[in-house]
Amino acid sequence: xxxxxxxxxxxxxxxxxxxxxxxxxxxxxxxxxxxxxxxxxxxxxxxxxxxxxxxxxxxxxxxxxxxxxxxxxxxxxxxxxxxxxxxxxxxxxxxxxxxxxxxxxxxxxxxxxxxxxxxxxxxxxxxxxxxxxxxxxxxxxxxxxxxxxxxxxxxxxxxxxxxxxxxxxxxxxxxxxxxxxxxxxxxxxxxxxxxxxxxxxxxxxxxxxxxxxxxxxxxxxxxxxxxxxxxxxxxxxxxxxxxxxxxxxxxxxxxxxxxxxxxxxxxxxxxxxxxxxxxxxxxxxxxxxxxxxxxxxxxxxxxxxxxxxxxxxxxxxxxxxxxxxxxxxxxxxxxxxxxxxxxxxxxxxxxxxxxxxxxxxxxxxxxxxxxxxxxxxxxxxxxxxxxxxxxxxxxxxxxxxxxxxxxxxxxxxxxxxxxxxxxxxxxxxxxxxxxxxxxxxxxxxxxxxxxxxxxxxxxxxxxxxxxxxxxxxxxxxxxxxxxxxxxxxxxxxxxxxxx
Numbered sequence: 001x002x003x004x005x006x007x008x009x010x011x012x013x014x015x016x017x018x019x020x021x022x023x024x025x026x027x028x029x030x031x032x033x034x035x036x037x038x039x040x041x042x043x044x045x046x047x048x049x050x051x052x053x054x055x056x057x058x059x060x061x062x063x064x065x066x067x068x069x070x071x072x073x074x075x076x077x078x079x080x081x082x083x084x085x086x087x088x089x090x091x092x093x094x095x096x097x098x099x100x101x102x103x104x105x106x107x108x109x110x111x112x113x114x115x116x117x118x119x120x121x122x123x124x125x126x127x128x129x130x131x132x133x134x135x136x137x138x139x140x141x142x143x144x145x146x147x148x149x150x151x152x153x154x155x156x157x158x159x160x161x162x163x164x165x166x167x168x169x170x171x172x173x174x175x176x177x178x179x180x181x182x183x184x185x186x187x188x189x190x191x192x193x194x195x196x197x198x199x200x201x202x203x204x205x206x207x208x209x210x211x212x213x214x215x216x217x218x219x220x221x222x223x224x225x226x227x228x229x230x231x232x233x234x235x236x237x238x239x240x241x242x243x244x245x246x247x248x249x250x251x252x253x254x255x256x257x258x259x260x261x262x263x264x265x266x267x268x269x270x271x272x273x274x275x276x277x278x279x280x281x282x283x284x285x286x287x288x289x290x291x292x293x294x295x296x297x298x299x300x301x302x303x304x305x306x307x308x309x310x311x312x313x314x315x316x317x318x319x320x321x322x323x324x325x326x327x328x329x330x331x332x333x334x335x336x337x338x339x340x341x342x343x344x345x346x347x348x349x350x351x352x353x354x355x356x357x358x359x360x361x362x363x364x365x366x367x368x369x370x371x372x373x374x375x376x377x378x379x380x381x382x383x384x385x386x387x388x389x390x391x392x393x394x395x396x397x398x399x400x401x402x403x404x405x406x407x408x409x410x411x412x413x414x415x416x417x418x419x420x421x422x423x424x425x426x427x428x429x430x431x432x433x434x435x436x437x438x439x440x441x442x443x444x445x446x447x448x449x450x451x452x453x454x455x456x457x458x459x460x461x462x463x464x465x466x467x468x469x470x471x472x473x474x475x476x477x478x479x480x481x482x483x484x485x486x487x488x489x490x491x492x493x494x495x496x497x498x499x
Contacts, residue, residue: 028070040066091127117157139178151185186440193318219297228267230319239281259338394464400457429491445480
């Protein structure tokens with residue numbers, strides 16, 4: 001029966017719910033309830049399933065609009081069903097088209113990493129799903145489970161999966177990328193590099209170990225070369241004599257492609273002292289082949305040098321950071337490190353937050369002088385803190401430290417009172433925290449709070465805050481889910497440990 005508005009209103013009420021199909025659009029039915037309510041509904045068989053969807057009451061929609069919406073819904077269901085029938089499983093897709101178009105074009109090291117995550121995570125958990133059925137809830141459940149044991153590994157496995165869906169979207173095997181909505185785990189920020197004193201200690205340890213065992217001599221030179229060139233570990237481990245030129249190392253295939261590493265006189269001297277055994281500059285004594293890694297040796301070095309938190313890759317950070325502290329520009333450092341993008345260099349060329357604060361103070365003092373006199377001064381700026389504070393009710397903030405921590409903090413105040421210096425630093429810390437997203441800020445501050453905990457505290461520093469200062473600082477502490485005193489302690493110790 002072809003429905004009309006009049007016929008719909010004339011449909012009788014019965015003791016049970018019943019359906020009347022529209023002859024003008026076979027997928028559209030009117031559902032009549034015993035209480036008198038009548039609604040339009042799409043009802044059609046797709047494959048081996050009957051799919052339904054309520055569109056609205058007959059009073060809300062006209063019959064023409066209901067027929068149009070029914071047809072649109074059926075078309076959408078049919079498209080999805082067609083995708084399901086021709087969409088391959090993730091395992092089949094990654095072994096076929098993805099391998100040909102993506103995987104085979106990667107470098108061997110990238111292929112090695114991707115293969116690890118495919119075999120151990122992606123294929124066991126998701127390989128049996130058709131691409132069109134890998135929805136956000138399915139992929140996110142896998143990601144959250146994996147993140148409980150390895151946050152960084154989950155991020156890298158997700159990156160591999162994203163490349164698969166990028167290709168699948170282009171080939172029409174699915175209509176959505178479920179990875180796009182997944183929130184990655186925050187990365188740890190390794191703002192660590194060797195200070196001058198630590199470099200001296202590491203040098204002495206390297207000298208001692210190099211003389212103790214023959215195989216340590218070779219690995220000690222690898223560490224020295226990392227410090228002198230800022231190269232990646234793999235670039236030095238696989239260095240060949242054919243790559244050595246009079247003033248450069250010509251790497252044919254680094255992480256960012258072919259590049260030249262410029263050698264200092266110290267680096268040239270070190271290379272001249274290396275015996276030429278075979279094609280490799282730093283071969284192992286047993287096999288004559290390159291070292292796979294120097295992790296064990298570096299762990300011994302950092303233990304003896306009392307820098308237990310330093311990774312081998314932080315030697316690259318050290319090279320970049322000392323270059324930045326000596327006044328070299330970011331583009332220059334990027335050239336030395338072989339970075340294609342300056343944003344990568346900015347992650348390495350970090351300095352202590354204390355240096356940032358003092359630089360900001362110097363700039364502010366210069367600006368104030370210009371605004372007051374209209375002239376710029378080339379003289380060195382001495383920072384003389386303004387001690388005037390508006391007289392009002394002040395709130396005390398007590399921060400607890402150990403005697404060792406106070407001893408480390410006091411020299412950093414550079415002649416001004418420790419209380420004043422701490423307060424100014426805390427204000428700057430609020431600004432630096434706001435530059436991070438909320439999840440990363442929470443992760444970093446909470447992790448350091450646990451790391452800095454002590455059983456006994458022997459010294460309290462009391463800061464007297466105006467209501468505005470207290471509210472300003474307490475807002476940052478609240479975002480980090482810490483009491484203000486605990487948050488302030490974390491930010492103060494970040495200076496000591498160079499975080």
